Amino acid sequence: MHLDMTLVLFLSFIAITLGITAWASKRSGSSASFFAANRQITAWQNGVAVAGDYMSAASFLGIAGLIAFFGYDGFLYSVGWLVAYLTVLLIVAEPLRNAGKYTMADVLAYRMNPRPVRAMASISTLTVSTFYMIAQMIGAGALVALLLKGSHISFTVAVTGVGILMIVYVVFGGMLATTWVQIIKAVLLIAGTILLSILVLAHFHFSLPEFFQAISQVTYHADGKVVVKDFMTPGLRFKLPYGPLELISLGMALIFGTAGLPHILVRFYTVPDAKTARYSVVWAMVIIGSFYIMTTFLGFGAATIVGRDYITKNGGTNMSAPLLAKFIAGDVFFAFISAIAFATILAVVAGLTISASTSFAHDFWTNVIHSGVERKPGEERMVARIAAFVVGAVAIAIAIVLGPTANVAFLVALAFAVAASANLPVIVFSIYWKRFNTAGAVCGLLFGLVASIVLILIGPSVMGIDPASVVGAARHPIQAAPIFPLENPGILSIPIGFAGALLGTFFGAKDPNAVQRFEELEVRANTGLGSEKATAH
Amino acid sequence: MANLQTKNGDTGLEKTKWDRVQEMDEFRLLILAKKEFVVPATVFFVVYYFALPVLVGYAPDFMSQKVLGPVNLAYLFALSQFFVAWGIAWAYVSAARRFDKFGAHILETLKREGYDEKQDGKRGL
Numbered sequence: 075m076h077l078d079m080t081l082v083l084f085l086s087f088i089a090i091t092l093g094i095t096a097w098a099s100k101r102s103g104s105s106a107s108f109f110a111a112n113r114q115i116t117a118w119q120n121g122v123a124v125a126g127d128y129m130s131a132a133s134f135l136g137i138a139g140l141i142a143f144f145g146y147d148g149f150l151y152s153v154g155w156l157v158a159y160l161t162v163l164l165i166v167a168e169p170l171r172n173a174g175k176y177t178m179a180d181v182l183a184y185r186m187n188p189r190p191v192r193a194m195a196s197i198s199t200l201t202v203s204t205f206y207m208i209a210q211m212i213g214a215g216a217l218v219a220l221l222l223k224g225s226h227i228s229f230t231v232a233v234t235g236v237g238i239l240m241i242v243y244v245v246f247g248g249m250l251a252t253t254w255v256q257i258i259k260a261v262l263l264i265a266g267t268i269l270l271s272i273l274v275l276a277h278f279h280f281s282l283p284e285f286f287q288a289i290s291q292v293t294y295h296a297d298g299k300v301v302v303k304d305f306m307t308p309g310l311r312f313k314l315p316y317g318p319l320e321l322i323s324l325g326m327a328l329i330f331g332t333a334g335l336p337h338i339l340v341r342f343y344t345v346p347d348a349k350t351a352r353y354s355v356v357w358a359m360v361i362i363g364s365f366y367i368m369t370t371f372l373g374f375g376a377a378t379i380v381g382r383d384y385i386t387k388n389g390g391t392n393m394s395a396p397l398l399a400k401f402i403a404g405d406v407f408f409a410f411i412s413a414i415a416f417a418t419i420l421a422v423v424a425g426l427t428i429s430a431s432t433s434f435a436h437d438f439w440t441n442v443i444h445s446g447v448e449r450k451p452g453e454e455r456m457v458a459r460i461a462a463f464v465v466g467a468v469a470i471a472i473a474i475v476l477g478p479t480a481n482v483a484f485l486v487a488l489a490f491a492v493a494a495s496a497n498l499p500v501i502v503f504s505i506y507w508k509r510f511n512t513a514g515a516v517c518g519l520l521f522g523l524v525a526s527i528v529l530i531l532i533g534p535s536v537m538g539i540d541p542a543s544v545v546g547a548a549r550h551p552i553q554a555a556p557i558f559p560l561e562n563p564g565i566l567s568i569p570i571g572f573a574g575a576l577l578g579t580f581f582g583a584k585d586p587n588a589v590q591r592f593e594e595l596e597v598r599a600n601t602g603l604g605s606e607k608a609t610a611h
Numbered sequence: 612m613a614n615l616q617t618k619n620g621d622t623g624l625e626k627t628k629w630d631r632v633q634e635m636d637e638f639r640l641l642i643l644a645k646k647e648f649v650v651p652a653t654v655f656f657v658v659y660y661f662a663l664p665v666l667v668g669y670a671p672d673f674m675s676q677k678v679l680g681p682v683n684l685a686y687l688f689a690l691s692q693f694f695v696a697w698g699i700a701w702a703y704v705s706a707a708r709r710f711d712k713f714g715a716h717i718l719e720t721l722k723r724e725g726y727d728e729k730q731d732g733k734r735g736l
Binding site: 146149150153154156157159160161163164165283286287289290304306307308309312314317318319321322325329349352353355356359360363366367593594596597598600601602603604 | 627628629630632633638641642645649652653656657660661663664665667668669671674675680681682683685686689690692693696697699700701703704707710711714717718721
């Protein structure tokens with residue numbers, strides 16, 4: 075019964091979003107409209123869209139699952155996702171909006187010799203976006219396989235479907251369609267979360283003391299024995315010696331990485347001015363913060379009402395939130411929550427696709443290969459559409475080859491590590507440090523990128539010794555003890571990124587132009603003088 | 612000054628609009644006011660945020676103290692992060708109203724001196 079219901083709900087979401095794409099396609103006739111929705115998105119719309127772009131299935135299903143299984147440590151994990159937006163608000167959003175046009179690289183290359191800086195920034199953007207996308211798509215496929223167990227929708231069909239949809243949104247509807255897909259998804263996600271939270275509270279007779287009392291005595295089985303644990307106690311997941319360091323390292327990747335995620339940054343080009351960008355971050359913070367506070371009810375609710383034992387037998391941690399819905403409100407609500415999980419993935423992958431393809435077209439094709447001039451009008455848009463198609467097809471293919479059990483958590487860690495270690499140091503120095511130059515920007519991007527990749531390759535996500543019972547893609551790719559002890563390399567790779575930017579600046583070639591152009595960038599970033607204006611349809 | 616609207620590059624000998632803004636007192640004040648807010652606010656939220664994993668990771672017993680019925684210090688501190696983040700965002704928005712006034716004033720001064728936004732040359736990016 076719930077299978078049909080889930081399908082009906084999901085198909086209605088697809089129908090609505092395709093309708094929006096058709097509407098948006100009539101308004102995507104210029105570059106400013108295709109890449110930046112004519113810069114006419116309002117503050118609340120963009121704030122909701124940022125939230126929709128950001129809150130991935132990892133947040134919705136993953137964190138609820140972590141709390142359901144590890145209590146407080148899971149909740150601890152969710153705090154950084156909101157605090158990270160202070161970096162976006164205070165340091166990056168407004169100068170970026172004022173100084174750039176379509177991509178993150180616009181700001182990085184502003185004062186510098188554009189070719190090397192744009193080429194590096196584009197490589198970094200494509201790395202972050204495509205790897206993150208592959209992780210999301212494998213997650214989507216695995217999720218569909220679980221949620222629709224017993225239906226004829228397989229992993230391959232699910233991945234292909236998600237991939238085709240995201241290509242259609244981006245190729246035909248551009249940034250405008252992507253924005254509205256993200257807005258609808260965020261509204262659905264918040265509605266579902268509020269409903270679930272109320273139902274959890276209702277289960278405890280709307281008494282917070284009763285709810286927290288239940289959390290302090292969670293019962294489950296481990297190794298055949300009954301265990302009663304206080305789920306408010308820290309340390310159930312992040313244990314010494316490396317647990318706290320892992321947490322700090324993850325926190326650094328979030329706090330410094332969110333403001334360097336290309337698919338989040340491009341959202342600020344869709345609003346008319348820096349002031350609107352500022353208010354849109356505040357809107358996003360209200361939504362994202364409320365969501366993560368409510369993970370208390372989702373996660374602890376699943377721990378107390380459903381229980382670890384049942385969740386383990388019925389799909390594992392990621393199924394905690396959907397199973398909670400089923401337990402407290404039956405199949406229809408389970409179908410509703412499952413459909414929201416699909417919508418969540420679709421909106422995030424669409425955002426990643428447009429940021430990757432915009433960077434390829436605008437940074438690499440137009441500015442690196444063709445010296446900043448479109449050879450004929452509309453070429454940049456055409457290239458972006460082709461790039462979206464290629465990126466999408468490649469992501470589908472890789473996801474299918476790796477399969478549903480692939481160990482892909484490291485791809486998400488990689489995306490945040492690269493954003494924090496390669497992108498953020500260079501963004502901050504470009505905007506705020508007069509002496510910063512081309513060599514510094516290239517070295518910062520390169521050091522941060524290489525350090526992130528290498529530390530993840532020699533860390534416990536990729537290296538590890540599995541028992542013989544673990545097979546195929548679920549096995550660690552390198553069967554040996556990890557050399558670097560942490561899954562999140564931020565604690566080391568972020569300082570390396572900053573060091574690269576400093577070393578390049580001090581030891582690289584002199585760049586008087588970069589110093590001179592700083593005055594121009596400073597005025598533009600702080601006053602909005604000369605910034606890109608909103609355009610009519 | 613008559614050339615303000617046509618010069619926007621970085622190579623000419625004539626004074627550009629960027630140079631003109633750079634020498635305005637209001638612009639220096641704007642940069643200073645932003646620095647005075649953003650630097651301490653950033654230091655504060657970074658310290659406050661990282662205090663959470665450090666305390667929870669290295670002083671778990673201290674953080675496990677029950678302070679409100681079954682609710683412990685660790686949970687309350689984590690919850691407080693959300694409200695502190697919102698508080699800083701609210702404080703920034705209030706402070707930024709003042710920055711916007713500086714910005715508007717700078718633009719007005721430029722316009723009085725003959726700068727025309729609509730005719731401003733588009734920079735190729």
